[in-house]
Amino acid sequence: MKFGKEFISQMVPEWQGAYMDYAYLKTLLKEIHLFKFKTKPPQSTTNAQGLTRRLTLYRAFSGLTQRITSPGISSNTNDIESQPILVNSVKKSDGEFGLETMFLMTGDEGGEYELVYFRRLDDEFNKVIKFYRGKVDEVMKEAAVLNKQMDALIAFRIKVDDPHYEWPDSAREMTRLASDVAASTASLAASTPGMKASRRVTVMDMIEEDRSLEAQSDEPSADQEKGKQGNKFVQGLKAMNSKDYDDQKEVFNENRGTGQELKPMSNMRTKRPAPLEILNRVTINNTLETPRSSIRGILNVPNQTELKFSKENLSKVEDQLKSAFVEFDHKLRLLKSYSFLNIMAFSKIMKKYDKITSRYASKSYMKMVESSYLGSSEEVTKVMDRVEATFIKHFSNSNRKKGLSILRPKAKRERHRVTFSLGFFAGCTITLIFALVLLIHARHIMNKEGQRKYMVTMFPLYSLFAFIVLHMLMYAANVYFWRRYRVNYPFIFGFKEGSALGYREVLLVAFGFAVLALASILANLDMEMDPKTGDYKRFTELLPLGVVLIAFFVIICPFNIIYRSSRFFILTCVFHCICAPLYKVALADFFLADQLTSQVQALRSLEFYICYYGSGDYAHRDSSCSSSEIYNIFHYIVAIIPYWSRLLQCLRRLVEEKDGMQGLNGLKYFATIVAVTTRTAYSRSHSDEWYKIAWVASGVAAASGTYWDLVLDWGLLQRNSKNRWLRDKLLIPRHSVYFGAMVLNVLLRLAWLQTVLDFRVSFLHKETLITIVASLEIIRRGIWNFFRLENEHLNNVGKYRAFKSVPLPFHYDEDEDKQG
Known part of the structure; x- marks a missing residue:
């Protein structure tokens, strides 16, 4: 792999603009090379007979130890007259120190091209060193804060081990x-x-x-x-x-x-x-947010911050400081990598310059680079050593292997068994689909009497599996393209380092679930009841419920199997969505709530499961759910739960962040709630009054949702952008992709209005049409996911946000410390 591609692949995505612009400097060198090629074409080594000979094969052997010098340059590199550049460290107007290169060969032919190159090179170096110095200052301040946290932790440990311990006189x-x-x-x-x-x-x-x-x-x-x-x-x-x-x-x-x-x-x-006196200047930060703490905050009830010396509190403090040290060490390693990569990039670009211009300028320039703050500063390395030693001693009982496994977890390796299992289940899924189609065609199942009863009862049960598998397939595609275009989705979602699933793992789970669901469908594809009892086989009728229960128990399984960390992460986000607005809203929480707004039909299928199997009529495939008043009431409630959760999340963010846009976003979800409610009422009554109300409400909701998607969530349709009607920064080079996604979003939003449009297809059953429309909404959400996270990633890049903030357990009273 060429260095340019390797350089880009090793960058911290959020710091991309702070790295040396290697690609642009290469274009400047290409201009220099092109000019020299036009003015001085390479001499031909062809002799009079037209044969090309490698003359170096016939020259006298110069030995293995002779000093190699650049062509055209005297071996005495210390001679100032032979140096093409003079590099000095200067103090700029903003008080920062930087490099300033004086090009001494401006009189040479094409010297103006080289002068432009060195000016841009200095600008890039000064940009890099300014960013690096600022980040080093930040980590040194954080190190000082962690020092105080560790002092408080050690004193806290002493008091927990021996509550009556006093500092010796x-x-x-x-x-x-x-x-x-x-x-x-x-x-x-x-x-x-x-x-x-x-x-x-x-x-x-x-x-x-x-x-x-x-x-x-x-x-x-x-x-x-x-x-x-x-x-x-x-x-x-x-x-x-x-x-x-x-x-x-x-x-x-x-x-x-x-x-x-x-x-x-x-x-x-x-x-x-x-010294234990430090405990007199610290209090406990209430970083663990619960519904109770949120209610206390609304009622302005002060939180309990006094120190309680118990083993439970000590364990919580240690866990918080562990997370803080892990994140801090991660930041230090990325900062060290930033320094190394940029020094390597300057070395590579200067070697290219020497090769193109036949000058010997890289040595003097790199000497100044290595002696600068970027190359000579050792603060980061020293702090890394101290962080490692402190973490191993205080958090892993001096067990180095255990400590490093926590402090610096290794990235997940692609396993062959995952790829093999993925291929196996994908093949099984395709085979079962073909078997299902052939079986329906061979038995003429669609023409049998029990087909209508099957579509009313069994089809809504199995459509739930289709919604789940389709959503997982769309998420797997999202992960693939996020990785391809270097969107830092693990950081944005807040995944624990090394626990984010790749697209192969997501596809494996999706196809595994699809095989289980398809096998259940084939086992229950029976349109005729027993003529003696008038019932269907109870075992096969319970298969859909069995698949749902298996999926439920897998999700809540406490054992470390089937990606436990990811399962628990999803469960935590679901719980936060249900308890909104009692939890602080993170991106993962409202992102999942948005996914649930596209799974309304899946939630209604779960409601149908409860009613269908709870009534006990599943043996006859009879359903009295539609005639139940309670079922009809919950048909409204279930549909608005995801939108209600998003509305409450917006209100929470409006109160905390004082952002008026969150209030407008809440109004958008309120309009959607009204639209869904009126559409459901129209589908039940088919009256003209509800039809008109549903039309107006759905139109407002669709228009506001489309505008919010394209302009605010995706950041597109910016009139003054350098990429017309898009945005300034784009990850996908082809602009047509963005315009196609916008058009597709509008069309799929119109499909969402199918209930009001009362669109009918003669050869499709009503339940089939509902399933198709719900699937189109899931596809629209999958497309929305990629561009929403791309916009969030670019916002983090613009603000250089590459790390999550970890709450610290202790609050240190600085004023009291100064007085003391």
């Missing part, structure tokens, strides 16, 4: 230990040759001696050296708790009289616990 401890230190030092001095046994070393002597070390000669005496060692030992003791005092005293007594150097344990400072 350093003055009392030093008084108690001073005599031991002095006596031990005197004993050591007596047993060491060259030292005066009569000299008594006191704590004050050692401290004063240490303070006057700078005023003494460069070669201190043996007494002074021992005093210095003793003072270091005392200072080390100050940093220890009572347990470490006892441990160090044992080591000191063992070494007494051996002549070894007096010093505390090497890891003494790393074992030093944070």
Whole structure:
């Protein structure tokens, strides 16, 4: 793979605009190369006889160790006259330091092209270094915040382990230990040759001696050296708790009289616990949002933030800090990769410049790049090492393998068994579909008497499976194209790192479910009842319910099988949608609620399942649901549940974010609720009054929904955009794709009005037509998904948002700290 493609593939998608514009600099080099080719075409090596000879084969052998120099350049690269450029570090008007390259060969033919190249090269470097410096400043501030969080965590752990623990009084401890230190030092001095046994070393002597070390000669005496060692030992003791005092005293007594150097344990400072006084300046952040906390917030009831030293709270704090460290380390690794990739890009582009122009400019330019903040700064590497060491020690009990597996989870590898299973289930699905079609044709099932009863009762049951499989197929296509066009969907949805499903995994689940559903249909494709009992086989009649129950138990299965993290993520989002507006609205929550608005017919199928099997008439394939008043009421309620959830989510965001657009979005969903309700009423009564009301309501809902999709959700139809009627930034190079998607969205919105239009097809049953229209709405939603997430991704790119914010467990009172 060429470096240009590799460079793009390794970029952080949200930082793409902050990287060096390698492609544009290559176009400038192509212009230089084209100019030189036109003015100085390459000389031919063809001899008079017309034979081309490789002359280098006949030259004298120059040896393996001879220094290689660029053609046309003297080997003395330090000569200023032989250098084509002069690179200087300058301070710009905004106070930032950057590079400024002076091209010294402007008088050469084509020098103006090279001058333009170096000006753009400097602009790119200054852009890169400014962005990098800003991000490094951010991570250093975050590191300082995490330092305080860790101090509070360690102190919190001490209080949980021993609620009555008090920070040792350093003055009392030093008084108690001073005599031991002095006596031990005197004993050591007596047993060491060259030292005066009569000299008594006191704590004050050692401290004063240490303070006057700078005023003494460069070669201190043996007494002074021992005093210095003793003072270091005392200072080390100050940093220890009572347990470490006892441990160090044992080591000191063992070494007494051996002549070894007096010093505390090497890891003494790393074992030093944070002072418990820090707990007086911190409170607990109530980061776990629940319906109860939301209600308390509405009623302005203050949250309980006092510290409660329990193992449960300690576990919550540790989990939050784990997540914070994982995200922080991820940011550091991407920042380090950003520095490395850009330095590599500058090196590659300068080598191309040397090759095209036959100059030797890359060495001097790269020397300045490597000595700049981008190439010489080690803050990120040092912080990464400290983060790794801290995480392994404090969150994995010093188990390095376990700690790194949590801190830096490995990306999911494509497994051959997934591809094999996908192919197997896809083949089974196609085979079962062909078998179903041939069986219907061979038995002439569509012409039998029980066909009408089957379409009224069994077809709505099995259509649920078609809706689910179709939606999963559309989502798999979305994932494929998101990856192809580098849309960072795991970050946007908030998936845990390494847990996002690829399109193969989604297709595997879809085809597996399709095989189960098709097998159930084939087993229950019976149009004739038992002439003796007048019933159908109870076992086969229960097959659809069995498939639904299997799918339900798989979703809630607590075992780590069938992509548990993804299943629980979906369940969490569903619960948030049901409990709206009691939870803070995340993108994944309202995105799922939007998917449910396109699955209204699937929800009505679930309602039919409850009524059909709950009534007990499934053995006769008789359904009295349509005549039930309760069923008809829930027929309205079920249809508006997804839109009602989105309306409440919009109201929650309106209150929290103070964004008027969320209020307008809520009005759009309210208009859709009115449209769905009036259309359902018209389909039940077929009266002229409901027909007119349904027409007006559906027209308003369709128009507002279409406008919102194209302009606000997709960000298209911008009149002043450089891509006319689209938007400035596009991920798909072909503009026709966007115009085709807009036209298709409008057409599929019109299909949504089928109930009001009362469109009939003679050769299609009513239930079949309803299923087709519902499937078209699912397809429209699948198309909407891609462009909605593309627009969200480009918004994150414009704001360089590449990381999710992780709430921290402790709130640190800065004012109180300053006063203290």
